[in-house]
Amino acid sequence: MADRANIAFSGSPIERADHIRVDDDALAAQMNWRARVLRLDGLNPVFDDSGALEWGTLADVPETAELCFLGLLDGKACFAPVPDEGATGPAYANPQIWSAMQALQPGELATYGGARSLVDWHARHRFCARCGGPTKLAKGGWQRNCSSCDAQHFPRTDPVTIMLVEHEGRLLLGRQPRFPPRMYSALAGFVEPGETIEEAVAREIWEEAGVRARDVQYVASQPWPFPSQLMIGCYSVTDDPELTIDTTELDDARWFTREELEAARAAGDRGTDDLIFPRSFVIAHHLVTWWLDR
Amino acid sequence: MADRANIAFSGSPIERADHIRVDDDALAAQMNWRARVLRLDGLNPVFDDSGALEWGTLADVPETAELCFLGLLDGKACFAPVPDEGATGPAYANPQIWSAMQALQPGELATYGGARSLVDWHARHRFCARCGGPTKLAKGGWQRNCSSCDAQHFPRTDPVTIMLVEHEGRLLLGRQPRFPPRMYSALAGFVEPGETIEEAVAREIWEEAGVRARDVQYVASQPWPFPSQLMIGCYSVTDDPELTIDTTELDDARWFTREELEAARAAGDRGTDDLIFPRSFVIAHHLVTWWLDR
Missing domain, CATH: 3.90.79.10 (Nucleoside Triphosphate Pyrophosphohydrolase)
Structure with a gap:
């Protein structure tokens, strides 16, 4: 069997807490002063002084920001903001990505990777593929709903x-x-x-x-x-x-x-x-x- | 090991012929009188007198129809038309689907399933999720291109x-x-x-x-x-x-x-x-x- 424990981008310590995503009240209750918000520079990771992923609070993001609920870590809700623009060029040419892959601890790399895929999907799906109307983030970022027709859209893998x-x-x-x-x-x-x-x-x-x-x-x-x-x-x-x-x-x-x-x-x-x-x-x-x- | 040979919706005899999809001239050359076009009733299969999938010719479809190139079978190009509307309700409630699953030969069921997924994706992706503009079928149905921004979209699995x-x-x-x-x-x-x-x-x-x-x-x-x-x-x-x-x-x-x-x-x-x-x-x-x- 392959050594699956050491595969990069796997092994995030965040518990996805699906039951919170689907419950508007439970999700709202998590959006408090203890919640952590992943700092991103567009889609790139931001490092703190120790070289780990940097996290802020909900106070750091505009009230209009679209936020994805990543799950719970040490009992605290973790969110990631949807950037203005999704991925445009190939990531392998990006030096910030290369340094992240070499520098981050495995669990952190997995957290970053999962968050990146999710917020990038949102940034590239602001419109409904079925009718062309605008879509809105729903279910803590695990869905988008069309404002014009009734289509629901889900993150893609x-x-x-x-x-x-x-x-x-x-x-x-x-x-x-x-x-x-x-x-x-x-x-x-x-x-x-x-x-x-x-x-x-x-x-x-x-x-x-x-x-x-x-x-x-x-x-x-x-x-x-x-x-x-x-x-x-x-x-x-x-x-x-x-x-x-x-x-x-x-x-x-x-x-x-x-x-x-x-x-x-x-x-x-x-x-x-x-x-x-x-x-x-x-x-x-x-x-x-x-x-x-x- | 599981008996993988008998898994429903696998084992289509159609050769996907990727090299034709990506070559406009080769694809155009396949759109001749010998080409076969899968008959569909919306997304449902249509059966011929022997209970097999029914195929027509390019003469049966309007010139404006969007066609997906499924591949080659016995040297003939096989296409499937994109229906006006994609899947709306759950397929398990549809009696035509149940009878197809029970009646069709395994290879034919696989051909129908693959074609259905592909044309359904097109029918539900006539607009660009990135900018809301209209999209057009490309690469023989294995891509859609946005007419407004330069986004390319690919069939989803x-x-x-x-x-x-x-x-x-x-x-x-x-x-x-x-x-x-x-x-x-x-x-x-x-x-x-x-x-x-x-x-x-x-x-x-x-x-x-x-x-x-x-x-x-x-x-x-x-x-x-x-x-x-x-x-x-x-x-x-x-x-x-x-x-x-x-x-x-x-x-x-x-x-x-x-x-x-x-x-x-x-x-x-x-x-x-x-x-x-x-x-x-x-x-x-x-x-x-x-x-x-x-």
Whole structure:
């Protein structure tokens, strides 16, 4: 089994307290002087002097601010404000995000990631996809209601499969054009309407690498907050290693031996001459580690 | 391992042909006299004389119709038209859906389910959630583009965990208020931003039944097209069977012995005096069957 306890963006200590979200009176009672409000710079985290996430109080936010109820921590209600604008560019290019992933304690990173996905969704859903009318935050931020038609909208999480493929002791990894040189990772793709996890894995490997995968096995999952994916990590096997790479998606894909992967892992962030091992905060890191260590 | 080959709504014979979606010329070339267009009555299936899904040609649909490219079947392009209106009521109350689930061959049911989710999403996303402007179908129905701002929107699939909980040889099942009398099924709930599959399973069981689950294990998944969920079926264990039922979600939840479950399965659709076994087209059926037979 993968070491699921150390997967980045999981393990938030906040209790989601669903029963409060759905009860207007209970939610109002939580909006008191003890409540904590996550400080955000747009969608980016703000750090306090100790390098932890910074929290303020309800007095710090305008009365008109839309607030999401994240849940309870040490008996105190935790909120996050919806920013004026949602995510516009890719998060991986943002230095504040990189420093957060490297600096924050695991539980705090999970709290930040979950809050970010939620408030970003609100910022990008101020209108009703059904009728175009304005929407309003409801249920403590776990719903938006259309003011024109009666449509209800809910925060979105997109399931994505990310997979290892093995052929006779070697693993298939690929690189996207945006990756730094020598960095390879597991192939991945969104689960589409009408397919199982296993079907999505097989389709992605076929589309991206021209390889037929069998015996798909679930390994571990990760919430990924850029903007809001559920990464479903799997392992599979192929009988024929011949690659036909989809060059619109991938720069390259190759088979790596156990020795190459072990060497890259041991080399840390700088990698070997051939390979930089997937970073510790991505689930591909856990998948390859699981495969090497099992 | 669960018998994944027989999970309803999976196993469509249509090849999704992603490379055609993203290539305007290739897509236009497929819109010829050989192309097949799925007949739908709103979102409901239409059957031909043999009880299979009925297909027409491009000549049957208005030139202004929005069409989704489902993929290739026997070398022919398959399309489905976006209906005027998306899903409004719950599908489980619709007799045409029930008869489709019972009558269609597995591959055809999967084709219908995937097409339904996709065209329903289009019908409910004619406007941009970011700016309220009108949107237009793009990429053969795998995207919508806003005509006012530059936002791109993609078909939505919601990951849902559905789980068995075992305590000393008994399984926890619950019933929603809308279920027929004596019908119990596995507990379930949406995966939220910021949590893993395992965290979502533990949270749902805690919220709905007041039980702490451990050792969550993935069993099987199912695409569920009402409107578009990815059901992620899991198994878990608890050490303390005392229940605190969330009566806003559940009518009842109870522990069932192996003998009770075996008897209900053997009794078929009519069930025993205590229990109707989950229907064959829901993943709960496969989860409980997997548990009984392993």
